[in-house]
Amino acid sequence: MNQPKTLDDNAAMVTETLKAETRKFNFFYGDNQALKNVDLPVAERRVTALIGPSGCGKSTLLRSFNRMHDLYPGNRYEGEIRLYPDDVNLVSPEVDPIEIRMRISMVFQKPNPFPKTIFENVAYGLMVRGEKRRSVLEEKVEEALRGAALWEEVKDRLDDLAFNLSGGQQQRLCIARALASDPEIILFDEPTSALDPIATASIEELIAEIKEKVTILIVTHNMQQAARISDYTAFMYLGELVEFGRTDELFVRPRKKQTEDYITGRFG
Template sequence: MVKPTDRVVATENEPLKKLAEVRDLNFYYSGKHALKNINLPVYEKKVTALIGPSGCGKTTLLRCFNRMHDLYPGNRYEGEIWLGDDPPRNLLQMDPIEVRMQIGMVFQKPNPFPKSIYENVAYGLRVRGINNRAILDEVVERSLRNAALWDEVKDRLEEPGTSLSGGQQQRLCIARALATDPALILFDEPTSALDPIATVSIENLIVELKDQVTILIVTHNMQQAIRISQFTAFMYLGEIVEYNETMSIFTKPVEQKTADYVSGRFG
């Protein structure tokens, strides 16, 4: 298997900076060894895609970053997930609440809170104790603009978030994630429940957002990975089989198992 650290990666003639790095990560739940010796760099202001067949560990790995597995008893991590460099912090040793303030997440199905559009976006700031209306107004507008939703809802901010269409609800969830100024946003198949038009809108938004925030995305749609990501990791049975620049993964994979998957021979 090819470890990410075995290869020097260059893209677009830009120097790459790691925002986060997974080192020798193992994860266990209900006695099952779900993730095995995962090593993965996550580069700043880039989109990294996790691909692989169902049950291979993509979402399990994604949820290690924001410690969602802590919500269930008996789960256990081994290894490290480092974030930042000033100084670097091991996410597995931090307070989970603080981790989730720095790492946002957008789920497969839009999940707006049973609150107004405004309060959905302001929620994370209020959790931090920020209640100044001028500050909230500024952040809510900026986050909705960055999620390409402001023009559609600026006159409806007091309406329930659940009153929006599916694609709008997902963009609202993205705005909510952006409001706390996260270092990293996790996307878990964010378009799988959306129609083709809404899918295009979310994909275009992700491409634009990478200039502001680092993104790690799970997708079953290989064409989507090609369209929106710069780096891709192929996972199988809880391991990373291969990691590289996205176009290399899809056009000249090193591992036979990767070639078989991206060519549709299994999965």
């Protein structure tokens, strides 16, 4: 078993500005420790992919970034997730998870639009902030839908119910919903696992565009996807971050035997 990397090791891999960083981060579901001493740097306006076999803790780590675990009793964070430039520890009990979720939005595994209209779906993040001015909402909704490459398809039916869209369109709607309130980071939790290859390709294209403006952290089961879209990759196994590096290096010259075994399909 490899020793967990020290903070300096992983952070040193990133020469760019950091948007966030976990330090000696542990997570517990009750008594069960799901994450062990994770040190993960997240570069600003880059795509960082989390890969690893099922149950390795990658989704658990992702959901720590927007404090989703606070919704359920018995969960506990230990260590830090620092968010820059403010340099706050976002898992600290003094930090309101609502503020974190307004700054860090999320796209889920299965498209989960609200059973409301397309417009209401995209505008909801602004509405929880008390934005009521119709003109502002309309402008932001259009901007977000354009950002999610969905505007041309839905501009004439913004008042249609969201579930009338196809699966791929629904997922792009969820991306628009996440984009509308100008988040600093977007978390993607296996966003294409419920989609067909064509819809998957369009989501991947979208992620490449969005990263111009927003930092992206993505969990994926699909190693080719990680290799295609990410700038940095973290390989996780049994709750530990085994290897972190630039994607082009990690997939070509993995430093750890476990990483090599996983990316060459020997297990996982």
